[in-house]
Amino acid sequence: MFFMSEHMIVGIIGAPNKGKSTLFSAMTMASAEIADYPFTTIKPNHGIAYAARQCVERELHIKCKPRNSMCVDGTRLIPIDIVDVAGLVPGAHLGKGMGNQFLNDICGASVLIQVVDASGKSDANGNRAEGADAYDEVKMVKEELSLWLADIISRHMPKLSKEEDGAKALREVLSGFKVSEYDIKKAASAATLTLSKMKWSTAETQKFSSELLRISKPMIIAANKIDKATDEDIKRLAVSLKGCDVILCSGMVELALRKTSKEGKINYVPGERNFEVLEDISAEQAGAFEYIRRFLAKRSTGVNELINEAAFSREGNIVVYPVEDENKFTDHFGNTLPDAVVMKGGSTAMDLAAKIHSELAVNMIYAVDAKKKIRVAKDYVLKDNDVIKIVSAAK
Ligand SMILES: Nc1nc2c(ncn2[C@@H]2O[C@H](COP(=O)(O)OP(=O)(O)O)[C@@H](O)[C@H]2O)c(=O)[nH]1
Ligand SMILES: [Mg+2]
Known part of the structure; x- marks a missing residue:
């Protein structure tokens, strides 16, 4: 009787040139496997990816007939809205590159995936570099987002300082950012601030904002371009991103696999570490496939793991x-x-x-x-x- 249409929204964020759009395309392009199912691109930067879970049909010994999801060989594929958010740069909260579209995109998301360059070949501005520390990017994005939040709250401080029920008033000020009063109370307590008739200094407001961000928008780090990363790079990454929820991935390899699979040139099931070439290919393509085979011999592309991590690991x-x-x-x-x-x-x-x-x-x-x-x-x-x-x- 009731149609469950509200999908979880995952925002892909990060500095420019990290591979956000490549990962977005890889995640949202249905490969041949599921191409027969309805596949929608809502807006140019909005698409659907599928999180995979064992369907309960097996346990119950029945055959399901899904409506809000799909089921392939006992695996329930649950749609997730993916949003490719515009790149963030240092100073973004001051208005650099942060239009209304950015705010709309980021506000609706319940989980964020931050894409960083695992190969260390670009810095927090997206410029070419050598051995760049991915943590710089993580810190920059967190700072920009919380400064931006803090700015919104500060602008409403005169009004908020008159409110008895600060949690309710703040939720209204931040409506669209999808935070609950529960999260607001938790963040205030973590920042040791009181919500009634609040008179927060700029520093206190920033502290609150960074706690609110941490509590309400779980962040997964996609260490992308792993195909280009050396063992040294990976070691450095493990140290610098210690304590973060990190998935190593290559959006480029997954996108190449899904594209050629869709074109009927190969047989590839997303997430698997092998594929079958179905037709005669050019020498150039053979070279590309060889690169991919060598890559898959070491690890999966990480893209499915990323989707599942975003959908299920949190909370x-x-x-x-x-x-x-x-x-x-x-x-x-x-x-x-x-x-x-x-x-x-x-x-x-x-x-x-x-x-x-x-x-x-x-x-x-x-x-x-x-x-x-x-x-x-x-x-x-x-x-x-x-x-x-x-x-x-x-x-
Ligand atoms: N080697 C490699 N290159 C990648 C990967 N993902 C993206 N790129 C390249 O990085 C550049 C920036 O990618 P793009 O998706 O436009 O980045 P965005 O600015 O973060 O959206 C492009 O030249 C991509 O081909 C990857 O996994 N491996
Ligand atoms: Mg992009």
């Missing part, structure tokens, strides 16, 4: 399957396991109801764990791969 994310018939595991129209929904770890049955439809949550009475066929309360904490029916007074 203990889980996948749940809402249904209307707890015996047949179907929706209103008889589709089996129609929707796979990504939820934050710790979410309750009520949170799931709210995600499906706000009215469903308001009128919710209880839920049913469809696997166990037992009633569970509204505050039941969802588990990964739960199949849940929401029972509501609304008809």
